[in-house]
Amino acid sequence: MGVEELSGGLSTGKSEKFDLIVVGAGIIGLSSAYHLKDENPDLEIAVLDRAPAAGQGDTAKSAGAFRNMFTSEVNRLLAGTSIDFYGHVQKDLGFNLDLKYVGYLWLVTDGQSRRLEPVLDSMRKEGVQIKIWEKKELKDTIQGIGLEFTQSDEEARIIGAENVARGLQGIKCGIVSPDLVANFYEQEFRKMGGTIKYNTKVDSLLLEPVSKLDIPGEPLIWQHKKIVGVKTNAGNMLADKTVVSAGCWANELLEPLGIDARFKPKKRQIFALRGSRIEDLLNTKGFNEYGILPFTITPQAGVFIRPEPTERGFWVGAADELGRSFGFEEDPQPERNYYTYSMYPVLSKYFPHFKDVSPTNMWAGLYDVNTLDALPYLFEEEGAIVTGGLSGSGIMKADAVGRMIAALYDKKQSADLYGGRKIEVTRLGISNRNVGIEKFVL
Amino acid sequence: MGVEELSGGLSTGKSEKFDLIVVGAGIIGLSSAYHLKDENPDLEIAVLDRAPAAGQGDTAKSAGAFRNMFTSEVNRLLAGTSIDFYGHVQKDLGFNLDLKYVGYLWLVTDGQSRRLEPVLDSMRKEGVQIKIWEKKELKDTIQGIGLEFTQSDEEARIIGAENVARGLQGIKCGIVSPDLVANFYEQEFRKMGGTIKYNTKVDSLLLEPVSKLDIPGEPLIWQHKKIVGVKTNAGNMLADKTVVSAGCWANELLEPLGIDARFKPKKRQIFALRGSRIEDLLNTKGFNEYGILPFTITPQAGVFIRPEPTERGFWVGAADELGRSFGFEEDPQPERNYYTYSMYPVLSKYFPHFKDVSPTNMWAGLYDVNTLDALPYLFEEEGAIVTGGLSGSGIMKADAVGRMIAALYDKKQSADLYGGRKIEVTRLGISNRNVGIEKFVL
Numbered sequence: 001m002g003v004e005e006l007s008g009g010l011s012t013g014k015s016e017k018f019d020l021i022v023v024g025a026g027i028i029g030l031s032s033a034y035h036l037k038d039e040n041p042d043l044e045i046a047v048l049d050r051a052p053a054a055g056q057g058d059t060a061k062s063a064g065a066f067r068n069m070f071t072s073e074v075n076r077l078l079a080g081t082s083i084d085f086y087g088h089v090q091k092d093l094g095f096n097l098d099l100k101y102v103g104y105l106w107l108v109t110d111g112q113s114r115r116l117e118p119v120l121d122s123m124r125k126e127g128v129q130i131k132i133w134e135k136k137e138l139k140d141t142i143q144g145i146g147l148e149f150t151q152s153d154e155e156a157r158i159i160g161a162e163n164v165a166r167g168l169q170g171i172k173c174g175i176v177s178p179d180l181v182a183n184f185y186e187q188e189f190r191k192m193g194g195t196i197k198y199n200t201k202v203d204s205l206l207l208e209p210v211s212k213l214d215i216p217g218e219p220l221i222w223q224h225k226k227i228v229g230v231k232t233n234a235g236n237m238l239a240d241k242t243v244v245s246a247g248c249w250a251n252e253l254l255e256p257l258g259i260d261a262r263f264k265p266k267k268r269q270i271f272a273l274r275g276s277r278i279e280d281l282l283n284t285k286g287f288n289e290y291g292i293l294p295f296t297i298t299p300q301a302g303v304f305i306r307p308e309p310t311e312r313g314f315w316v317g318a319a320d321e322l323g324r325s326f327g328f329e330e331d332p333q334p335e336r337n338y339y340t341y342s343m344y345p346v347l348s349k350y351f352p353h354f355k356d357v358s359p360t361n362m363w364a365g366l367y368d369v370n371t372l373d374a375l376p377y378l379f380e381e382e383g384a385i386v387t388g389g390l391s392g393s394g395i396m397k398a399d400a401v402g403r404m405i406a407a408l409y410d411k412k413q414s415a416d417l418y419g420g421r422k423i424e425v426t427r428l429g430i431s432n433r434n435v436g437i438e439k440f441v442l
Numbered sequence: 443m444g445v446e447e448l449s450g451g452l453s454t455g456k457s458e459k460f461d462l463i464v465v466g467a468g469i470i471g472l473s474s475a476y477h478l479k480d481e482n483p484d485l486e487i488a489v490l491d492r493a494p495a496a497g498q499g500d501t502a503k504s505a506g507a508f509r510n511m512f513t514s515e516v517n518r519l520l521a522g523t524s525i526d527f528y529g530h531v532q533k534d535l536g537f538n539l540d541l542k543y544v545g546y547l548w549l550v551t552d553g554q555s556r557r558l559e560p561v562l563d564s565m566r567k568e569g570v571q572i573k574i575w576e577k578k579e580l581k582d583t584i585q586g587i588g589l590e591f592t593q594s595d596e597e598a599r600i601i602g603a604e605n606v607a608r609g610l611q612g613i614k615c616g617i618v619s620p621d622l623v624a625n626f627y628e629q630e631f632r633k634m635g636g637t638i639k640y641n642t643k644v645d646s647l648l649l650e651p652v653s654k655l656d657i658p659g660e661p662l663i664w665q666h667k668k669i670v671g672v673k674t675n676a677g678n679m680l681a682d683k684t685v686v687s688a689g690c691w692a693n694e695l696l697e698p699l700g701i702d703a704r705f706k707p708k709k710r711q712i713f714a715l716r717g718s719r720i721e722d723l724l725n726t727k728g729f730n731e732y733g734i735l736p737f738t739i740t741p742q743a744g745v746f747i748r749p750e751p752t753e754r755g756f757w758v759g760a761a762d763e764l765g766r767s768f769g770f771e772e773d774p775q776p777e778r779n780y781y782t783y784s785m786y787p788v789l790s791k792y793f794p795h796f797k798d799v800s801p802t803n804m805w806a807g808l809y810d811v812n813t814l815d816a817l818p819y820l821f822e823e824e825g826a827i828v829t830g831g832l833s834g835s836g837i838m839k840a841d842a843v844g845r846m847i848a849a850l851y852d853k854k855q856s857a858d859l860y861g862g863r864k865i866e867v868t869r870l871g872i873s874n875r876n877v878g879i880e881k882f883v884l
Contacts, residue, residue, distance in 0.1 A: 158653075158655065159664045160664065160665075160666070207764070207765055211600075213600065215783050216779055216783055217779055217780070217783050217784065219765045220783050220784045220787075221743040221744075221745075221760055221762045221763075221765070221766070221784040221785070221788075222601045222602065222742055222743045222745075222784065222787060222788050223602075224602070225764060225765055255706070255767055255768045255769060256767040256768075256769075257764065257765060257767065258708065258762075258763060258764055258765055258766045258767055258768055259764070260706050260768065260811075260813035262813065262814070264697070264702050266700065300664055301663040301664045302663075303663075303664075318663055320663045320700075321663075321700060322649070322667060322699065322700055322701070322823065322824065323649055323661045323663070323667055323699060323700055324663070324700045325697055325698045325699065325700055326697045326698075326700055326702065327697060327698075337658055337659055338659070341657055341658055341659050341662050342659065342662045342663040342664065343663070345662075345664060346663075346664050369702075371702035371704065371872075372704070372814070372872065381764065382764065430813075430814065431879070437873070
């Protein structure tokens with residue numbers, strides 16, 4: 001190990017040492033740190049983040065929603081057990097996460113509905129609870145919703161709005177506060193004696209030859225090498241193992257080392273809206289015990305509305321694809337024109353409640369999109385455990401991914417997920433990747 | 443189609459129109475253009491490249507070697523049939539490609555050799571011709587080769603050089619001139635009436651709404667959109683279909699549109715060396731009809747030597763991995779220190795012929811590395827066909843990939859490869875990707 005030589009060659013002063021460093025105090029980093037410490041109480045674990053508090057990066061920009069409606073077994077395992085764990089935290093441990101099973105409601109066209117019939121059947125067989133709402137029921141339940149568009153409706157024609165045939169409600173779906181989930185993991189990790197260093201920006205990973213020779217350009221291609229820690233604005237910090245759970249920052253850290261995090265960053269924006277008609281829409285009864293509208297997805301361009309009861313309004317987002325660039329930005333900004341020209345025309349057709357209302361707040365974050373199968377990657381490189389590619393499902397899968405990272409660290413073949421289910425760690429790896437194909441795609 | 447409006451909105455003057463635009467006159471672009479035109483003689487096809495001649499980008503930086511030693515059926519199909527086609531071009535059509543079946547020679551340690559035994563068996567069953575050279579034979583045949591290192595050999599100890607146990611010779615492997623292969627495709631494409639525009643840099647792909655509305659930010663997320671051509675330094679050029687076969691430039695073109703080319707660029711360097719001892723090594727008899735040493739790979743860090751008979755020397759390269767950054771550069775430069783400190787210590791142990799000789803020439807190019815399975819991707823997006831991820835195998839797979847692109851364009855399920863073999867086009871796609879696992883990896 002060339003670690004000891006580092007303080008001479010590289011750092012600003014003496015390097016701190018830990019057993020394990022976790023890069024990123026977002027939801028994945030904190031869940032990982034919690035489960036790593038829970039499984040290995042004697043390890044000295046440090047979580048590092050440039051932000052001054054937990055979950056202040058892309059975690060804070062999330063829409064904070066979760067669903068268990070997937071056909072892929074891996075998706076169901078990751079999301080289903082994470083949701084169950086959050087439920088347990090809130091109900092049994094009394095730690096409020098603002099978790100509400102408000103449901104998801106997909107408004108689907110006749111074509112979509114027919115195509116999805118076998119997909120719904122296969123999910124039902126796996127125990128996923130789905131309720132079908134016929135058009136008339138939707139109309140009677142959601143006051144003012146737009147479900148049918150006439151030939152003379154020029155706007156509908158231009159945007160290509162199709163009639164809604166029915167609604168698919170996922171029962172065990174809902175909303176949760178990403179901040180509060182992050183806070184839960186942070187608090188419990190600290191209670192067990194874990195270290196968190198905020199305002200600590202990881203500039204790079206330290207890749208060192210196992211035997212250092214002081215030759216120019218080390219590590220050279222014939223040298224055995226290992227990630228031995230990180231370089232930060234507070235000096236070098238060394239660890240036997242480094243967990244890279246930095247979301248979209250992972251590429252920035254890994255690419256210089258020739259490691260592919262296997263995702264591309266994509267900006268996603270959320271716009272918050274309120275108003276009296278919007279509040280009426282929010283207070284739609286009949287879908288859940290809270291008497292509010294579910295997280296609802298329109299049939300077009302993935303435009304969705306996410307109830308935010310504490311703000312008496314909705315957050316509006318969209319699952320944009322072709323035509324919206326990939327790319328990393330340190331501080332992505334929302335674009336008002338994006339709301340006005342891309343979201344609003346769709347939104348106001350299905351939900352006229354939003355007509356002529358302007359967003360009161362807006363923000364943007366980065367998805368780490370795995371364009372192959374949209375599921376996370378989890379793999380080891382010399383001295384490091386890397387995860388990424390959560391593809392916007394970080395909140396709803398964080399607990400399971402954290403447990404898988406702990407299992408990988410502990411060299412266990414499979415991770416024990418919450419509720420007693422198991423998953424083989426290699427299923428999210430590269431050479432033996434086995435995540436199946438997700439067929440519930442709209 | 444909003445194409446007609448383009449000349450008003452976007453371009454510098456009237457846009458040229460083609461049936462098909464191929465971006466990139468590298469080996470993949472030219473093979474594609476040739477096979478597309480061959481299958482569709484009436485199509486107006488234009489190949490665009492920023493360079494002033496064929497194959498002047500990363501094609502020209504290639505080591506120009508080929509092999510058929512693979513366990514993956516797809517690898518064998520792509521490389522095997524391409525090699526056969528080049529052989530046919532040179533032998534039957536009389537177009538010199540400087541193709542020589544000099545063989546590949548892997549020098550392997552005892553551990554590698556044992557691990558590879560079942561792998562060699564499986565390749566032999568598929569008809570791959572492999573000859574085993576025992577250590578003594580190697581020693582007797584290759585004058586001055588280093589195969590065993592003593593405990594007192596400090597250099598060998600430092601670089602971790604392991605003794606060579608035997609050599610694995612691939613018979614139907616060898617070298618070919620990338621320039622000449624590119625020239626062949628270019629010439630034949632032109633003969634059929636194809637257009638090539640050199641000095642024409644493609645700055646971006648034109649993604650347009652199918653129905654243009656002159657709203658800010660078009661194409662908007664709810665609009666149907668399509669790639670309708672390219673923006674170049676010579677104005678916009680429109681086409682019904684655009685083939686993106688631009689190697690490492692593909693990411694630059696596709697990322698702004700939110701399309702993932704699914705590879706990462708990595709610099710690879712080649713150093714040319716000559717000298718009297720090196721020429722003696724080159725003129726090693728016993729391996730092939732040409733009386734020269736095969737393309738030979740050392741057991742360490744993928745350091746290889748590629749015979750270059752016309753220069754009476756070798757090209758030296760390495761398959762560097764961990765520790766060498768990913769990243770795009772317009773004009774990657776070779777690093778003399780990389781030769782001196784990373785390659786030379788390994789090279790001079792196995793081949794003392796290179797001792798104290800400096801490179802006479804050096805260059806660098808970019809691999810488009812698919813870190814998932816190292817095989818090419820081939821898929822369609824609205825209006826475009828995209829290929830990439832050749833991972834350094836562009837020359838040896840270009841003919842087959844060109845045929846697959848033509849088949850995809852023609853909406854055929856499978857491509858007819860040279861020699862009568864077939865391959866389903868979706869095998870290189872995303873959702874039904876089926877390339878198998880390559881087990882012949884050292």
